Amino acid sequence: MVDLQGQYARLASDIDPAIQQVLRDADFIQGGAVRRLEAALAERYEVKHVIGCANGTDALQLAFMALNLPAGSEVITPAFSYAALTEVLLLMGLKPVFVDVDPGTFLMDVSQVESLITANTRAIAPVHLYGQMVSMEPLRALAQKHHLFVVEDAAQAIGSQYCTPNEHGFAGTMGHIGTTSFFPSKNLGCFGDGGALFTNDDDLAARLRSMANHGQTVKYQHDLLGLNSRLDTLQAAVVLAKLNHLGDFERRRRAVAHRYDEGLLGLSGVEVPQRTVDSSHVFHQYTLKCENQTMRDALKLALAEQGIPSMIYYPIPLHWQTAYKQVVSLPISEDLCGRVLSLPICSELDEEQQEHIIKNIRNFTQKSQ
């Protein structure tokens, strides 16, 4: 799905010296590259504090640790998403309250959120899925009205920008706390695990920074219950080297998405991804909506037979997962799990490879008519 070897080959002359420098300095834990990366991200995304941590899941856990919500507090979050957020809530003794998503954009349906708010609700946790942002203006208004925290999961949407006449901001910077992941296949990925938190709140920032380092502010003085969740310096150096290319990655991903649109628009049985009106799309995924599950599965198989990878993000809605089971009805999420199919998209995908993918999808849909 993502050509990490091709990307490394193209960027090796930037990445190798950055890694060598960390090896020479031997500042492996909380070294200079971590601080430089935090500062560069804060400037780029116009946010006061960026705190590196070990991965995107830890970032979510640290966010909820820093908020210190009472046990059993309800947090409203989408059921059509990756598992990390729900997993963290349950591990922390909080209750995920699942909301359905929009059938066109696949994003949390903010219009359904208010009806789920109870006396126990303490936070809303939107996920900026596939690379575009949940409608933050109405979401923030609701949060303000009901005195709720907003924790944004921006693991798939770093660099996406929300813009309406009244509000603007980057993914992860518009709530009380935002999180992201530097997992290798993310738009801004490292060579292992890594993550970061964003906040404009000084007190939350201080808690997060301390909690990510065993709750210390002074060495061997533990004022808070924390974790060992530091972003290591080698990974920070890799992310920092790639950050200079992120604008180029985004342009390339948008060009790939545009070519898919041109090649696939109007084909019978597949819908190309719908864009939101109020945020940019950084195309972490390019996800088709197929007519039904039988057709989706057959298309996936037909592509695989031609050596073309595709992925189902996500095959099971969170409320149907054995570990997180809840008896609720979320028809759009349930339906989408049987119909979505994500195609290869990355900054390395060339036109010839993409033509091959488009041609095979066209052939498949023509044969199925």
Ligand SMILES: Cc1ncc(COP(=O)(O)O)c(C=O)c1O
């Ligand atoms: C939406 C979302 N949230 C959280 C995560 C967790 O990130 P990590 O793998 O760095 O823990 C991911 C990773 O795939 C993700 O896609």
